[in-house]
Amino acid sequence: MNDMIICRCEGVCLSEVLDAVEDGANSVPGIKKRVRVGMGYCQGRVCQPIVRDILESKLGNGTKPHLQRAQNPVRPVILGDIVR
Amino acid sequence: MSYKVIVAGGGLIGTSIAYYLAKSGAEVTLIDSKDIASGTSGSCDRAIMIQSKKPGPTLDLAIKSAALYQDLEEELEVDLEYRKSGGMIIIETKEELKVIKDMVALQQKSGVDVRLISGDEARKRQPGLSEDLLASTWWEHDAEVNPLKVSFAMASAARRLGAVIKLGSPVRNLMTEKNRVIGVETSEEELYADAVVVAAGVWTPQLLKPLGVDVPIIPRQGQILVSERLPPLLRTGILSASYITNKLRKGASREAADPFGVGLAIGQTHSGSLLIGGSRQFVGYNTETNPEVTQKIGEVAVRAFPQLAKVRIIRTFTGLRPYTADAKPILGAVQGMDGIYIAAGHEGDGVALAPITGKIMAQIVCGEEPEKDMRAFSLSRFKQ
Ligand SMILES: Cc1cc2nc3c(=O)[nH]c(=O)nc-3n(C[C@H](O)[C@H](O)[C@H](O)COP(=O)(O)OP(=O)(O)OC[C@H]3O[C@@H](n4cnc5c(N)ncnc54)[C@H](O)[C@@H]3O)c2cc1C
Ligand code: FES
Numbered sequence: 001m002n003d004m005i006i007c008r009c010e011g012v013c014l015s016e017v018l019d020a021v022e023d024g025a026n027s028v029p030g031i032k033k034r035v036r037v038g039m040g041y042c043q044g045r046v047c048q049p050i051v052r053d054i055l056e057s058k059l060g061n062g063t064k065p066h067l068q069r070a071q072n073p074v075r076p077v078i079l080g081d082i083v084r
Numbered sequence: 085m086s087y088k089v090i091v092a093g094g095g096l097i098g099t100s101i102a103y104y105l106a107k108s109g110a111e112v113t114l115i116d117s118k119d120i121a122s123g124t125s126g127s128c129d130r131a132i133m134i135q136s137k138k139p140g141p142t143l144d145l146a147i148k149s150a151a152l153y154q155d156l157e158e159e160l161e162v163d164l165e166y167r168k169s170g171g172m173i174i175i176e177t178k179e180e181l182k183v184i185k186d187m188v189a190l191q192q193k194s195g196v197d198v199r200l201i202s203g204d205e206a207r208k209r210q211p212g213l214s215e216d217l218l219a220s221t222w223w224e225h226d227a228e229v230n231p232l233k234v235s236f237a238m239a240s241a242a243r244r245l246g247a248v249i250k251l252g253s254p255v256r257n258l259m260t261e262k263n264r265v266i267g268v269e270t271s272e273e274e275l276y277a278d279a280v281v282v283a284a285g286v287w288t289p290q291l292l293k294p295l296g297v298d299v300p301i302i303p304r305q306g307q308i309l310v311s312e313r314l315p316p317l318l319r320t321g322i323l324s325a326s327y328i329t330n331k332l333r334k335g336a337s338r339e340a341a342d343p344f345g346v347g348l349a350i351g352q353t354h355s356g357s358l359l360i361g362g363s364r365q366f367v368g369y370n371t372e373t374n375p376e377v378t379q380k381i382g383e384v385a386v387r388a389f390p391q392l393a394k395v396r397i398i399r400t401f402t403g404l405r406p407y408t409a410d411a412k413p414i415l416g417a418v419q420g421m422d423g424i425y426i427a428a429g430h431e432g433d434g435v436a437l438a439p440i441t442g443k444i445m446a447q448i449v450c451g452e453e454p455e456k457d458m459r460a461f462s463l464s465r466f467k468q
Contacts, residue, residue: 010355023236024251030119033126033232036355041312043399073378073397076312080393083382 006054007047009040017051021058028052041076086111088277089449090268092255092291095125096231096434097427098283099238100442101449106245108446113275114239114247115268117254117287121235124285125434127371127403129308129349129359131321132227132436133171135198136328139190141460142412142433147196148456149440153227156439162237164229165354171226171321172206173328174348174388175219180325187328188221198223210319212389228321228351231435238442258282258295258424265295265424279449281425286369286406288414288428297418300466301429303369303404306362307377309385312396313356324348324384330364331411331432346380348388358395360385364405364432373400405431415441415461416448425449426463 004014012035020034028044028051031037037051038044044051073082087110091102094116102114116122134150137143157164175181184200191198198221206220207213213220243249250270257269258280267276282291286303293299327347345364352358363377378400386393406429408414413429427445430437447454459465 023240024119024249026119026252027122029126030122033119033121034236039355041398073400076396076398078393079309079311079382079386079395079397082379082397083386083393 006050007037007040007044009042009046010036010038012037012047014054017054018058021055025055026059028055031055087279087450089113090115090275090277090280092268092280092282093123093284093287093428094120094235094239094249094251095123095283095285096121096235096238096438097285097430097441098281099235099242100438101281101283101427101445102242102247102442103238103245104442104446105449106242106247108450110446110450112242112247113250113277114242115250115253115255115270117252119251120239120249121232123287124403124405125231125235127308127401128231128306128435129361130228130231130351130353130435131171131349132229133321133323134196134226134436135171135173135191135221135223136323136331137433137436138411139187139194143191143194143196144456145440146433146436149437150225150227152439152443153229156234160237160241162233162240164233164237166227166229168225168227169320169351170222170224171323172210173221173323173325174206174213174217175221175325176217176387178218180329181219183329184221184325196223210322212317212391214388214390217388226321229435230354234435234438238438255291258291260295263420264422277423279423279425281427281445281449283427285428286404288406288426292418292426295421295424297421297463299414299426299428299463301406301408301414302366304407304431305365305367305370305402306405306432307373307381307400307402308362309360309378309381309397310399310401311358311360312398314352314358314395315356316352318350318352318358321351322348322388324388326384327362344377344380346377346384348381348384350385350389357398358392360392369404371402371404373402406434407431410465412461413437413441414463415445416458416463419462419464
């Protein structure tokens with residue numbers, strides 16, 4: 001159960017996310033920096049809401065942890081197209 | 085009774101200090117307002133580059149730090165993605181060639197045997213570099229590391245040695261008694277200690293200001309582009325000569341020529357992403373990315389590596405380098421006040437300088453003779 005994949009782009013399992021929270025991560029970026037969840041090709045569009053729910057239930061103080069700010073580019077772009 | 089030390093700031097610098105202090109037997113509390121590596125150390129590049137350092141005290145520190153990095157993975161028992169990749173500074177114009185030639189001569193005098201190589205040799209060492217490239221430097225001992233892994237590993241090692249780590253806990257105030265700092269007040273509690281080390285990067289001035297201590301560190305924003313994962317492409321860490329001239333440029337002078345201070349700094353991470361930087365801008369504490377800067381960085385990258393035009397960029401981010409006017413960090417005690425130390429202002433060198441900063445600060449705070457004369461890094465140098 002703990003080895004359910006949470007982040008498909010980076011291949012991160014639930015157990016790793018839980019370990020990150022155990023280590024003191026108190027935000028979505030904090031989990032991301034510890035175990036790469038959300039750093040992949042989709043930039044967390046798929047996994048971040050799930051990670052936030054896990055974090056919320058673990059921290060359990062009723063406050064919604066912040067999602068990371070959307071960073072440009074919003075979708076992957078070819079460098080040659082940016083330059084042109 | 086052991087010596088109690090509070091370290092405020094859990095970036096590369098604060099975690100390293102906490103580790104070396106705990107290792108020498110101090111009772112350490114490491115405090116961060118958010119999280120380990122939530123500041124600049126979580127939004128930076130990964131170079132441990134020696135040949136890019138200004139010859140003098142900073143280069144001497146960097147050489148010692150690079151030596152510590154060689155054994156750090158074994159010491160901390162963690163994979164830090166450390167790799168001796170070698171490094172190049174690529175040269176596109178005759179003017180750049182002259183500047184870099186002088187720098188190489190000074191580096192060699194300091195014992196760093198950097199070489200100037202031809203464009204052809206550069207292209208042989210790093211396939212894909214542009215045919216227009218004039219020349220390059222090459223030094224095989226430049227290295228790279230994952231700064232997130234370093235920060236977390238230092239913090240964990242400190243914890244194993246007994247350090248207490250408090251996250252999500254901003255230091256609001258340094259508590260004083262006469263001319264002595266006796267502890268800190270956080271959002272939750274008052275903590276007392278024999279010494280307090282402020283390692284809060286670009287946020288250091290705010291903590292010292294209420295004591296009437298002026299710390300001349302200002303944020304210098306840098307932006308980086310991250311590519312999709314690619315097969316191994318870059319063998320070494322690469323900077324452009326313009327990166328060096330921008331870095332050594334003081335304050336706002338000559339900014340008009342290129343307000344974004346764009347110079348290429350490129351490398352490939354363990355996972356295969358390219359990190360393509362960077363810029364140098366004084367925009368206060370603003371961390372918004374700027375599409376115009378993205379474009380400019382893209383241009384220098386494609387000029388150096390034409391094949392990068394086909395690569396996908398998946399995100400961009402910025403970080404705030406803690407800049408000082410003479411490009412040296414501030415490391416040591418605060419004159420006229422006891423129990424308070426500063427370790428901040430590493431600008432674009434904090435990854436490279438983290439281990440030696442931690443080691444030497446632990447020596448200073450514990451009252452030992454530091455292994456290197458640190459007068460060049462004192463806060464009081466700015467008073468003259
Ligand atoms: C784009 C970019 C690329 C870079 N590339 C490289 C490179 O390749 N090689 C290299 O050597 N260097 C590089 N650097 C420089 C390096 O990242 C910095 O020098 C280094 O991260 C500074 O570390 P620090 O610990 O001093 O600061 P930070 O990492 O910012 O740590 C300070 C910590 O203090 C905390 N804090 C702030 N206020 C308080 C408070 N009141 N109470 C408690 N905690 C507080 C913050 O939350 C933060 O975690 C780069 C920097 C940037 C921006
Ligand atoms: S699923 Fe996590 S980054 Fe795409």
